[in-house]
Amino acid sequence: MAAKYVYTTCIGSFALSESWTIVDSRLVTTREDILKLHEAIKKGIEPSTVPALKKKHRANVLANPTIDQLTKITAALEGAGHLKDMRKANQLISRESVKQSVQDDQLIIQAIKSIGELDKITNGLTKRLREWYAYYNPEGEKAITDNERFCRVILEKPKELLLKEVKMPKELSMGAELKQEDVEQIKALAVHIVSLYDLREQTEAYIDVLMKKVCPNVLYLAGTLIGAKLLAHAGSLKALSEFPASTVQLLGAEKALFRHLRTNAKPPKYGVLINHPIVASAPKQKKGRAARVLADKISIASKVDYFKGEFVADKLEKKIKTQLKE
Amino acid sequence: MQNHRQFKGVFVKPGKRGMALYTKNFAPGIQVYKEKLVKEKGVEYREWDTKRSKLAAAIVKGISQMGIKPDSTVLYLGCASGTTSSHVSDIVGKEGFVWCLDFAPRTMRDMILVSEQRSNMTTVMEDANHPERYANQVLAVDAIFQDVAQKNQAEIFLKNCDMFLKIGGFGILCVKSRSIDISKKPKDIYKMVREQIEKKLMIVDYRELDPLEKDHCVFICKKK
Numbered sequence: 001m002a003a004k005y006v007y008t009t010c011i012g013s014f015a016l017s018e019s020w021t022i023v024d025s026r027l028v029t030t031r032e033d034i035l036k037l038h039e040a041i042k043k044g045i046e047p048s049t050v051p052a053l054k055k056k057h058r059a060n061v062l063a064n065p066t067i068d069q070l071t072k073i074t075a076a077l078e079g080a081g082h083l084k085d086m087r088k089a090n091q092l093i094s095r096e097s098v099k100q101s102v103q104d105d106q107l108i109i110q111a112i113k114s115i116g117e118l119d120k121i122t123n124g125l126t127k128r129l130r131e132w133y134a135y136y137n138p139e140g141e142k143a144i145t146d147n148e149r150f151c152r153v154i155l156e157k158p159k160e161l162l163l164k165e166v167k168m169p170k171e172l173s174m175g176a177e178l179k180q181e182d183v184e185q186i187k188a189l190a191v192h193i194v195s196l197y198d199l200r201e202q203t204e205a206y207i208d209v210l211m212k213k214v215c216p217n218v219l220y221l222a223g224t225l226i227g228a229k230l231l232a233h234a235g236s237l238k239a240l241s242e243f244p245a246s247t248v249q250l251l252g253a254e255k256a257l258f259r260h261l262r263t264n265a266k267p268p269k270y271g272v273l274i275n276h277p278i279v280a281s282a283p284k285q286k287k288g289r290a291a292r293v294l295a296d297k298i299s300i301a302s303k304v305d306y307f308k309g310e311f312v313a314d315k316l317e318k319k320i321k322t323q324l325k326e
Numbered sequence: 327m328q329n330h331r332q333f334k335g336v337f338v339k340p341g342k343r344g345m346a347l348y349t350k351n352f353a354p355g356i357q358v359y360k361e362k363l364v365k366e367k368g369v370e371y372r373e374w375d376t377k378r379s380k381l382a383a384a385i386v387k388g389i390s391q392m393g394i395k396p397d398s399t400v401l402y403l404g405c406a407s408g409t410t411s412s413h414v415s416d417i418v419g420k421e422g423f424v425w426c427l428d429f430a431p432r433t434m435r436d437m438i439l440v441s442e443q444r445s446n447m448t449t450v451m452e453d454a455n456h457p458e459r460y461a462n463q464v465l466a467v468d469a470i471f472q473d474v475a476q477k478n479q480a481e482i483f484l485k486n487c488d489m490f491l492k493i494g495g496f497g498i499l500c501v502k503s504r505s506i507d508i509s510k511k512p513k514d515i516y517k518m519v520r521e522q523i524e525k526k527l528m529i530v531d532y533r534e535l536d537p538l539e540k541d542h543c544v545f546i547c548k549k550k
Contacts, residue, residue, distance in 0.1 A: 008462055009462050009463070009465075010462055010463045041462055042459070064458075064461075067466060067488070067489065067490070067491070067492065067493065068493070070465070070466040070489075070490070071466045071492050071493070073465070073466070074399075074465040074466040077465060078465070083423060083465075084445070086448065086463070086465070087423075087445070087447075087448040089463075090425075090448040090449060090450055090463055091438065091441070091442065091448060091449065093450075093451075093463070094434060094438050094448075094449040094450065094451045095438060097431070097434070097451040098431050098434055098435050098438065098451065101431035101451075102431070
């Protein structure tokens with residue numbers, strides 16, 4: 001029978017007769033060939049499976065079938081048992097697509113989220129450590145207010161030295177004289193909390209390195225933590241770059257924003273940006289303006305970064321400083 | 327376990343809170359989303375949660391037709407991790423087929439694993455807004471089910487029905503009014519979507535899914 005059409009699917013090309021029976025085919029079966037064919041179709045290049053069929057049968061390529069035509073093609077392909085081949089090919093293509101979809105900005109987002117969780121966990125564990133250690137050295141525990149410092153110091157300095165530092169004579173201290181094993185147990189907890197603090201620090205350094213590669217302009221203007229948090233709120237660098245500056249200004253203040261939109265509450269002036277030095281150091285009446293100006297320039301920076309432009313953040317920073325001086 | 331009075335491949339059984347929906351597990355022994363598995367007379371059924379699946383909600387809300395039955399081929403737009411599409415796979419069975427499409431890599435990762443356990447499912451990681459991009463990866467289907475949270479949901483639905491839905495086939499559109507316009511009233515949005523769809527398809531049924539799904543409705547359409 002003579003072939004009239006050549007129709008290409010993800011498993012290859014078919015030569016079909018006027019009555020829509022399969023006359024011939026050139027199919028791809030290996031993973032490599034399936035992915036190559038998929039690439040060619042995506043790029044709009046004529047797939048390698050087409051020319052031979054076109055020439056041999058003097059048939060024309062059917063590019064955009066009507067639904068009637070597609071229904072007939074479907075019947076022919078399903079009848080010939082090709083549904084399972086298409087299933088296999090789609091599986092390979094989908095797996096490859098998922099693999100290719102992992103970008104560096106997603107690694108930054110996972111890292112900053114892990115820092116958020118590490119903070120919560122170290123806070124909780126340190127509270128416990130304080131309670132526990134206070135049986136042994138309550139005056140020493142009270143004297144160190146910073147959590148991280150507390151964990152590190154009780155491992156470095158013995159009880160006697162800490163009591164001396166707060167000028168408490170050893171006999172007068174309310175702390176129990178615990179056995180060696182009991183003190184070791186308390187310190188074991190402290191050791192692990194300290195390792196979590198170390199991990200947090202190292203993760204921040206990792207984020208910094210990644211951001212230098214992925215979004216140097218945002219990094220320069222927003223800083224490591226705030227820049228990463230903006231990325232996390234947006235979901236990706238692409239999403240961040242597509243937001244208007246007003247959205248960037250309020251990323252992190254979603255609760256307040258929707259409350260304002262739904263009720264008569266006043267609008268938020270800043271979200272994550274509240275902790276940025278430029279906003280934090282501005283006088284109360286000018287904080288909103290500082291956040292707006294900063295968000296404008298961060299928004300521009302994110303667009304430059306997404307489209308892999310040059311480093312312009314220093315010029316942007318200068319503009320911010322000039323604008324805020326007035 | 328009894329057959330659903332309307333739909334083949336769907337089953338009902340009295341449960342704690344009235345009648346619960348079930349489908350026959352096409353991949354026995356495997357749970358997709360921690361749903362209850364029930365064995366009766368050697369056949370395993372999966373409970374179909376009407377609060378998690380809009381299609382199940384539409385069924386209990388009393389739609390009269392759906393176009394998805396044993397042996398149907400279905401194009402599922404917006405499959406996410408596979409909660410509802412796995413039940414579609416159960417219904418269409420060995421001779422049917424479900425083409426599952428979603429754009430998000432994270433959910434597609436889960437979906438791929440689900441589809442690999444079922445010989446009547448495959449996955450396509452593409453944007454439903456551009457059907458020409460995946461036209462060569464799918465075939466014409468008996469039914470299209472769409473549940474995508476996009477502003478131009480209606481347009482996406484019509485484009486895909488135009489290209490892939492066989493004449494006489496059914497198109498099921500789940501409308502999430504908040505995705506279209508967060509400030510308008512849901513009923514106004516449903517009216518707007520109805521006017522858009524009526525131009526190209528025949529609407530044979532319609533249900534608002536409250537209280538099972540807030541601010542959602544479903545249109546059952548037929549392609550003439």
